[in-house]
Amino acid sequence: MxxxxxxxxxxxxxxLSAKITALCEPGRQYKLMEVCGGxxxxxxxxxxxxYLPEQITLVHGPGCPVCVIPMxxxxxxxALAAEPDVIMTSFGDMMRVPGSNGSFFDAKxxxxxxxxxxxPLDSLKIARKxxxxxxxxxxxxxxxxxxxxxxxxxxxxxxxxxxxxxxxNHVTIVPAIKAILDSPDLRLDGFLGPGHVSTVIGCRxxxxxxxxYGKPVVVxxxxxxxxxxxxxxxxxxLSEGRSEVENQYSRVVPWNGNTVALRAIxxxxxxxxxxxxxGLGFISxxxxxxxxxxxxxxxxxxxxxxxxxxxxxxxxxxxEVLKGVLKPWECKVFGTAxxxxxPIGTCMVSPEGACAAYYNYGRLTRQRVKEASQT
Amino acid sequence: MTADRGAGPAQAGPAQAGxxxxxxxxxxxxxxxxxxxxxxxxxxxxxxxxxERIDRARRSRPRIREERITMAHGAGGKATQTLIxxxxxxxxxxxxxxxxxxxxxxxxxxxxxxxxxDSYVVSPLFFPGGNxxxxxxxxxxxxxxxxxxxxxxxxxxxILEEGFEVRDLGKIVASMREAADAxxxxxxxxxxxxxxxxxxDGCYINTAGVGLISHDxxxxxxxxxxxxxxxxxxxxxxxxxxxxxxxGELDIEADVTSDTAPLNGLVAGLLAAxxxxxxxxxxxxxxxxxxxxxxxxxxxxxxxxxxNDIPVRTEVRGASELLGIDPxxxxxxxxxxxxxxxxxAGPALDALRAHPLGGAAAIIGQVTADPPGIVQLKTAFGGTxxxxxxVGDPLPRIC
Numbered sequence: 001m002x003x004x005x006x007x008x009x010x011x012x013x014x015x016l017s018a019k020i021t022a023l024c025e026p027g028r029q030y031k032l033m034e035v036c037g038g039x040x041x042x043x044x045x046x047x048x049x050x051y052l053p054e055q056i057t058l059v060h061g062p063g064c065p066v067c068v069i070p071m072x073x074x075x076x077x078x079a080l081a082a083e084p085d086v087i088m089t090s091f092g093d094m095m096r097v098p099g100s101n102g103s104f105f106d107a108k109x110x111x112x113x114x115x116x117x118x119x120p121l122d123s124l125k126i127a128r129k130x131x132x133x134x135x136x137x138x139x140x141x142x143x144x145x146x147x148x149x150x151x152x153x154x155x156x157x158x159x160x161x162x163x164x165x166x167x168x169n170h171v172t173i174v175p176a177i178k179a180i181l182d183s184p185d186l187r188l189d190g191f192l193g194p195g196h197v198s199t200v201i202g203c204r205x206x207x208x209x210x211x212x213y214g215k216p217v218v219v220x221x222x223x224x225x226x227x228x229x230x231x232x233x234x235x236x237x238l239s240e241g242r243s244e245v246e247n248q249y250s251r252v253v254p255w256n257g258n259t260v261a262l263r264a265i266x267x268x269x270x271x272x273x274x275x276x277x278x279g280l281g282f283i284s285x286x287x288x289x290x291x292x293x294x295x296x297x298x299x300x301x302x303x304x305x306x307x308x309x310x311x312x313x314x315x316x317x318x319x320e321v322l323k324g325v326l327k328p329w330e331c332k333v334f335g336t337a338x339x340x341x342x343p344i345g346t347c348m349v350s351p352e353g354a355c356a357a358y359y360n361y362g363r364l365t366r367q368r369v370k371e372a373s374q375t
Numbered sequence: 376m377t378a379d380r381g382a383g384p385a386q387a388g389p390a391q392a393g394x395x396x397x398x399x400x401x402x403x404x405x406x407x408x409x410x411x412x413x414x415x416x417x418x419x420x421x422x423x424x425x426x427e428r429i430d431r432a433r434r435s436r437p438r439i440r441e442e443r444i445t446m447a448h449g450a451g452g453k454a455t456q457t458l459i460x461x462x463x464x465x466x467x468x469x470x471x472x473x474x475x476x477x478x479x480x481x482x483x484x485x486x487x488x489x490x491x492x493d494s495y496v497v498s499p500l501f502f503p504g505g506n507x508x509x510x511x512x513x514x515x516x517x518x519x520x521x522x523x524x525x526x527x528x529x530x531x532x533x534i535l536e537e538g539f540e541v542r543d544l545g546k547i548v549a550s551m552r553e554a555a556d557a558x559x560x561x562x563x564x565x566x567x568x569x570x571x572x573x574x575x576d577g578c579y580i581n582t583a584g585v586g587l588i589s590h591d592x593x594x595x596x597x598x599x600x601x602x603x604x605x606x607x608x609x610x611x612x613x614x615x616x617x618x619x620x621x622x623g624e625l626d627i628e629a630d631v632t633s634d635t636a637p638l639n640g641l642v643a644g645l646l647a648a649x650x651x652x653x654x655x656x657x658x659x660x661x662x663x664x665x666x667x668x669x670x671x672x673x674x675x676x677x678x679x680x681x682x683n684d685i686p687v688r689t690e691v692r693g694a695s696e697l698l699g700i701d702p703x704x705x706x707x708x709x710x711x712x713x714x715x716x717x718x719x720a721g722p723a724l725d726a727l728r729a730h731p732l733g734g735a736a737a738i739i740g741q742v743t744a745d746p747p748g749i750v751q752l753k754t755a756f757g758g759t760x761x762x763x764x765x766v767g768d769p770l771p772r773i774c
Contacts, residue, residue, distance in 0.1 A: 001692055001696075004692075008756045009756075010756055013757055044760060045754070045760060046755075046758050046760070047753075047754045047759045047760045048756070048758055049758070050758040096447075096766075102441075106441065106442075108445070108446075109441070109443040109444060118625060122624070224756045224758075329422055329425045329426070330425075334429075335429030335432060336429060339432070340453070341447075341453045341454055341457070341766045359429075360763050361760040361761050362760060
């Protein structure tokens with residue numbers, strides 16, 4: 001299939017793999033973080049780690065939009081959904097995220113009107129069709145999905161739609177990366193930059209990572225060869241002692257980002273003073289809320305949102321997994337109490353979550369993989 | 376922009392969710408219940424020990440944790456399996472039900488019979504390549520066929536919603552008649568119920584069927600052995616993708632039609648060609664991946680399949696890529712998965728390919744001894760990964 005197969009070619013992968021191995025200094029261990037959950041998913045789905053020498057460890061970062069939503073926000077959303085005449089709409093990934101009283105799926109089974117949509121524009125359609133209902137869109141995601149939410153708010157405003165609002169949970173990636181760089185328990189050698197986020201914000205916001213922290217960044221695409229090539233580019237920088245921001249995904253990511261999208265976000269949303277991240281705690285200026293002039297579309301202003309704070313279950317180590325301090329299997333409840341069908345932590349929910357990706361695709365040691373491929 | 380972790384009001388919230396506590400309690404029991412088994416020294420918990428722990432957790436008795444039925448219980452993945460095993464198998468417990476094959480095999484006065492039932496709630500009722508009527512006939516014919524039986528008689532039960540158009544019902548019944556004729560079966564008994572508007576989505580159909588088993592093979596996924604070949608009878612995922620697109624919610628247009636078809640002719644040709652067929656399965660809800668997991672689990676073997684050898688139509692692959700779903704989990708309604716002895720693989724493949732429904736049949740992999748219970752996929756990219764049972768519906772990813 002065109003535009004897919006050429007990015008999954010095994011021969012090219014073997015060649016890249018050899019070049020990567022050749023760049024490894026003997027005795028040195030490399031820890032590279034893929035920031036984005038989409039990368040984590042690709043890595044596991046295609047078995048990409050089989051191509052990497054054992055000296056290179058990929059650390060899964062915080063860029064999974066579902067994984068960073070704290071339990072309290074889920075509870076708030078459920079409280080919203082339970083208000084009279086409300087239809088809550090949500091992306092599919094959000095449906096199974098556990099709050100303190102079950103997930104959206106469980107609430108749906110109890111009779112709450114929660115519907116799965118593929119785009120916020122679908123929520124608008126539902127709002128138009130149900131003028132006597134109040135339709136709320138559970139907006140989640142990084143800068144990748146924020147523009148579509150922003151455009152939807154602008155559309156609703158242009159139409160004068162009075163029964164549509166968003167429960168805004170959009171977060172921004174750079175403060176999270178900074179939080180990880182400042183984290184004392186982690187030593188990373190470089191970053192695979194988030195490709196989709198960068199289509200919106202461009203590559204410049206990462207310059208501080210290279211300049212102030214001396215770590216190379218390569219903005220990477222989502223096909224397996226994109227990731228392998230990006231790892232090669234990181235290794236080349238490391239071997240030459242450089243730390244720069246490079247763009248592997250230039251076929252999609254403009255260096256300066258997408259100004260139309262950024263303008264739409266800026267028009268409708270503003271930075272919140274602080275926001276709680278699952279496992280990472282409160283990070284200042286790390287999330288977006290609806291601007292005052294669009295208050296009519298802000299569920300947090302229209303409804304009495306309880307503002308629930310729920311401590312993460314003690315046994316759950318999502319925070320350490322999100323920061324890359326722990327591998328998924330090192331978490332105490334991984335695969336026993338916390339599984340994809342009964343997730344305790346958010347990392348086990350989304351296919352982009354490090355734990356779910358590892359559980360579903362990667363649950364084999366490298367030794368076993370080697371044995372299996374010989375049969 | 377500094378990270379002031381913990382600066383916010385992150386005090387302990389209200390009582391933790393009951394089910395979380397319950398899950399953790401079970402976890403602790405399992406951990407502490409292993410007194411006498413060697414405990415790893417602190418700091419040496421290695422990946423394989425963790426994997427063993429997970430294997431034990433997976434083997435433990437299935438329990439339904441939810442208080443209410445959710446959509447996941449009907450999606451054909453893990454939740455469905457748990458519901459069937461913990462509720463129905465437990466409740467009806469008997470040796471004929473135990474194998475959980477597509478149809479039960481019974482002996483009545485010396486005759487070997489297969490009995491099966493299936494309900495159809497597809498939405499939309501009409502879709503490219505078929506409608507709920509031929510689907511309901513073919514589905515039951517196929518459940519009988521893959522049990523090794525020749526389908527004979529079907530029943531049809533209709534649950535109709537007040538307001539449903541008689542003309543549409545007429546079309547559905549005509550399709551059922553055509554499908555029955557094509558498969559050489561008759562609908563010989565039935566039932567009709569009408570419910571108030573809003574209590575059903577137009578028309579639901581249940582069909583049951585009996586068939587005659589006229590050979591001595593004991594087909595079943597539990598008899599898969601290391602070295603056996605795994606074959607699919609044609610391109611996978613056509614039906615599921617057709618239905619998803621026919622709902623019109625995704626604004627994707629592709630030239631795909633449902634593969635709904637009766638498999639009895641195909642199976643008869645296959646069984647006549649070789650005695651080496653060990654198991655047949657109809658790859659419906661949950662797709663080929665679910666069948667492969669049933670093989671691995673029931674027979675206590677590993678399964679290794681190669682992505683490059685799995686036939687998938689370009690349109691289906693394209694739509695799956697766009698939606699972020701894996702065709703391995705997408706339903707088929709006219710495809711089977713066969714497990715055959717190694718030496719039977721060639722003749723089986725030839726027999727399948729000789730039939731119009733099996734022209735694109737392919738050997739997709741092998742049964743292996745290790746690791747038991749696990750399905751592995753050699754990816755087209757050249758890596759290896761697990762193909763596990765699906766949890767819930769295939770949910771498109773958001774970014």
